[in-house]
Amino acid sequence: MQADLIQEARRQAEICHACRYCEGYCSVFPALHRERFLTDGDITQLANLCHNCRGCYYACQYTAPHEFDLNLPKALAEVRRNSWESYAWPAPVARKFHTHGGAIAIASVLGFAAMFLAIRLIGSAGGDGFYAAFSHGAMVAIFLPAFFFPLASLAISLKKYWSSVGGTRIDLKSVARAFGMAAEMRDLSGGHGDGCNFEEEDRFSHARRHAHQAILYGFLLCFASTSAGTLMHYFLDMPAPYPLWSLPKLFGIPGGVLLTGGCAWMMSLKLRSDRTLGDGNAWGGDFGFIALLGFVALSGLALYVLGSTAAMPLLLALHLGSVLSFFLLTPFTKMAHGFYRLTALIRDAQQKQA
Incomplete structure (x- = not known):
């Protein structure tokens, strides 16, 4: 094949x-x-x-x-x-997700949410804010290995890819050029600068580029929010919950809005696009992952708004279930394409310098 x-x-x-x-x-x-x-x-x-x-x-x-x-x-x-699929580790999971992505995403979110609710029922709670529903220790025990798994899996996958495309020793100039291309998403603007034709047939549009940018920068802001909260908790002895004008909130709220809006926009564009010009076998997996990423952001925003209500434990379980699903599925989903394309851009920059 x-x-x-x-x-x-x-x-x-x-x-x-x-x-x-x-x-x-x-x-x-x-x-x-x-x-x-x-x-x-x-x-x-x-x-x-x-x-x-x-x-x-x-x-x-x-x-x-x-x-x-x-x-x-x-x-x-x-x-x-x-x-x-070939370079992913373990590879069978990638093949399953690309063909049954939506079902796998829904099942994993609901399954992990049920797990978190069960943990709460057996008494793993203690603290203020969200820690009143799930203890800090329980969250760390679950999410720490879940965070490192996709990093290890992607490292193995990208090493295989780099070898297959003849990659040589990486230099800083090539890396900087690749990151510049990725940050601007220059290839999505077309060589003529008028945009691409993803959803409008022969009409040029920058919509897909802007949707990708909203997702990228929304994700980076959410990651910055989580990183700021981690530093404040462990190094400044400032555990959650945090006030509105704190760094976790100042990064997280606009990041969640951008990520939710970007994913909704991208799903709309994919629904309007011509599937015969892409890989039909991966369409469901791509769409399922975008929906999952959007749900991570949306459930986080809902949790912020309703965090002091009786709905908080259920919302928190759904949010944590979606985040855990996102981490564990990352190496096998459309999220991996960002790492592969960045690696491809680094290799392309190397070849241009040769």
């Missing part, structure tokens, strides 16, 4: 190599035109550079009904998903 996907992507890429009409569209085409012969590793690298903006498809003169029948966004999306 993997060989067939790579072979089809290579066939289409070789036609693109000869045509060169889309040379300035995104990072894929300059990388494609640098190579005279495309190895399997080259195809995998191109697939992970692709952001599925679909601009090349609508510009192409060789799409169906032409006999070449090019659909490069779909071909690269299938190779990309297959590469994530």
Whole structure:
């Protein structure tokens, strides 16, 4: 299966190599035109550079009904998903999530929420605020290993990817260039700067780029909120709950709003997009993960608003269940694509300097 996907992507890429009409569209085409012969590793690298903006498809003169029948966004999306499944550790979990992502996300959230409610019933509580429902010790015992698992899993996966694409020793200049590209999400603006064609067919739009930015910066603000709370708890002897004008709240509230809105926007765009220009086998998993990430943010905001009511224990269990699900599923979901694409951008920056 993997060989067939790579072979089809290579066939289409070789036609693109000869045509060169889309040379300035995104990072894929300059990388494609640098190579005279495309190895399997080259195809995998191109697939992970692709952001599925679909601009090349609508510009192409060789799409169906032409006999070449090019659909490069779909071909690269299938190779990309297959590469994530192949390099993921453990790999069988990734394959299951991509095909049954929505069901797995719902089941894991509800299952972990029930677990937290059961922990509360057996008496694991003590403290102020949320700790009145679940003790700090119980939360640490559960979330500390859950936090390190995805880091270890992704490290193993990315090492395999780096080896397969011929990555060399990483230099700071390449890393800085890659982070700059990722921060601006430059490839989602198209080579012409007018945006991409993800949800509007042949009409250019920056909507997907802005939705991604809302998700990215919302997530970073939420992470900063959690980090600030951790530092305040352990190093400044300032345990939760925190007042409105504290760092955890100043980071967390706008971060939650951005993350919730960005995920809702992204789901709307995916529902309006043409599924034949992406990997149909991964659509459910992608959508399920975006919904999960949005629910993490939304339940956190609801918990902030209703944290002093009788609904707090149930809301907290659902929120903690969604957060735990997010951590444990990260290496096998669309979240992993950010790490792969950043790694692909680092490799691309290396090749540009060579």
